[in-house]
Amino acid sequence: MxxxxxxxxxxxxxxxxxxxxxxxxxxxxxxxxxxxxxxxxxxxxxxxxxxxxxxxxxxxxxxxxxxxxxxxxxxxxxxxxxxxxxxxxxxxxxxxxxxxxxxxxxxxxxxxxxxxxxxxxxxxxxxxxxxxxxxxxxxxxxxxxxxxxxxxxxxxxxxxxxxxxxxxxxxxxxxxxxxxxxxxxxxxxxxxxxxxxxxxxxxxxxxxxxxxATAPRRRLELLREALDSLGASADGRVGWMVIPHRVTARLGVSGEDFDGLIEHVRSVEGTEVALLFRETSPGETKVSLRSNGAADVNYVARQFGGGGHVKAAGATFHEPAEDVVDRVVDAVVQALKH
Missing domain, CATH: 3.90.1640.10 (inorganic pyrophosphatase (n-terminal core))
Known part of the structure; x- marks a missing residue:
């Protein structure tokens, strides 16, 4: 020791x-x-x-x-x-x-x-x-x-x-x-x-x-909204959730309420990379990336001006989520081919 x-x-x-x-x-x-x-x-x-x-x-x-x-x-x-x-x-x-x-x-x-x-x-x-x-x-x-x-x-x-x-x-x-x-x-x-x-x-x-093991009610309501947005690539290797700003504003959630949310995507069988897109304001989106295997999500995040670790990274876009999701998912899909 x-x-x-x-x-x-x-x-x-x-x-x-x-x-x-x-x-x-x-x-x-x-x-x-x-x-x-x-x-x-x-x-x-x-x-x-x-x-x-x-x-x-x-x-x-x-x-x-x-x-x-x-x-x-x-x-x-x-x-x-x-x-x-x-x-x-x-x-x-x-x-x-x-x-x-x-x-x-x-x-x-x-x-x-x-x-x-x-x-x-x-x-x-x-x-x-x-x-x-x-x-x-x-x-x-x-x-x-x-x-x-x-x-x-x-x-x-x-x-x-x-x-x-x-x-x-x-x-x-x-x-x-x-x-x-x-x-x-x-x-x-x-x-x-x-x-x-x-x-x-x-x-x-x-x-x-x-x-x-302690959570305000709004956090469970946020989870419900997030699960409704659950998406996946055709082969199931990439999964994601999207939280629009209107949802966070209605629920009155704060940044800490998102802690652990991405793990629900990560836990889906067959998922190699999990993504969480959340609009921090009507024209700004933060994406969190988590890897279950060998995929280097830091490499992907840095393509978009972000960074982090091999298995956990993030990036911020000055755009709404609907303009960001496809680009990031495509980048992850390409990264998984190598």
Missing amino acids: SDLLAVPESRAFPLRRLLQPLLAARHVVLHTHVNADGDGAGSQAAIAAWLEGRGVRATIVNPTPFPDSLRFVLHRQDVVADLGSPEADAALDEADLFLVLDTSEPDRVGQLAPRLPRDRTLVVDHHPPGREVVGDVAVQDPSAAATGEMVYDLITLAGDPIPRASALGAYVALVSDTGSFRYGNTTPRVLAVAAELMRLGIDPEVVYRRLF
């Missing part, structure tokens, strides 16, 4: 470069990508609790609201400042260091991108590097199952015991990005780290209930 918990040297060297500026800072503002997920939000919560235990002030400011369903990971609720609020403006003005987690690309931090000074912005991310990075110092390691694994390593390298609040954030990050330890990125080391976090007091049943 101790060998598995040792930080891989290829990761330890670049992470050590972050420790000095982080621990020398007075006020660090933490960011993640639009529509924060369990890995992004959990990593932020873990870092914030650790920094504040070290006497460094931390504030979380995201391009979109911090998900209500993930607020249980925060060591204090007011560590989050909503973008555009006086608290967020003050934090962005006062901070001497910025840390971007679970993404590195300017497009993925939305309206925050122009407010992040390159020379004072650090990045910790487990996605493959994109065309442009928001900070001067970036640690990007696709071998990590989640950014939360890298956050665990960062705190370990500091020589600090893992605060319980940080353990909770890191555990939520791991659970989220490994599909509850079901996906191919679940390595022996990931399980060892998870076991260590449990030893520190994390209850997996409580985390499961908070993440997966």
